[in-house]
Amino acid sequence: MAATKTRTIEQLVAEYAEPIADAVGLDVDDDDRTLSGFTRLLSDAADMLSPADCTREWLEDAAEALTALGYVDTDTARQAILARVDGLLYEAKSDLESC
Incomplete structure (x- = not known):
């Protein structure tokens, strides 16, 4: 059985916040590096995309899942x-980078 990679909120923020925000024209501030701020950033990024865009759904699903952490x-x-x-x-990041 393969080992599962352990992830933290901090790692996810470091890897995804800037590229996703940049792709949709948002800025990342210190608050966006917290769980609630990152969740809000993902929701805001999703709102910038077309409802028919699958990337929007991935961002919304990620934000919803982060909310479930509590x-x-x-x-x-x-x-x-x-x-x-x-x-x-x-x-989502891969899709946004390819556009």
């Missing part, structure tokens, strides 16, 4: 959510 009480559940968010943001 409701989980085990590290296993937290890591599952962070892994899902990582996958969604990887797809």
Whole structure:
């Protein structure tokens, strides 16, 4: 069985906040580096895209999943959510960079 990569909010913010914000014309500030700020940044970025754009759905799904972090009480559940968010943001970032 392959080892699962452990992710943190800080890692996700460092990897995805700037490229996603830049792609849609937003700025990243210190507040956007917190869980709630990053969630809001993803929602704001999604709002800048067409409702028919699959990237918008990935960003909305990632923001929704991050909101769910406040409701989980085990590290296993937290890591599952962070892994899902990582996958969604990887797809969104790749798609935005190719446009």
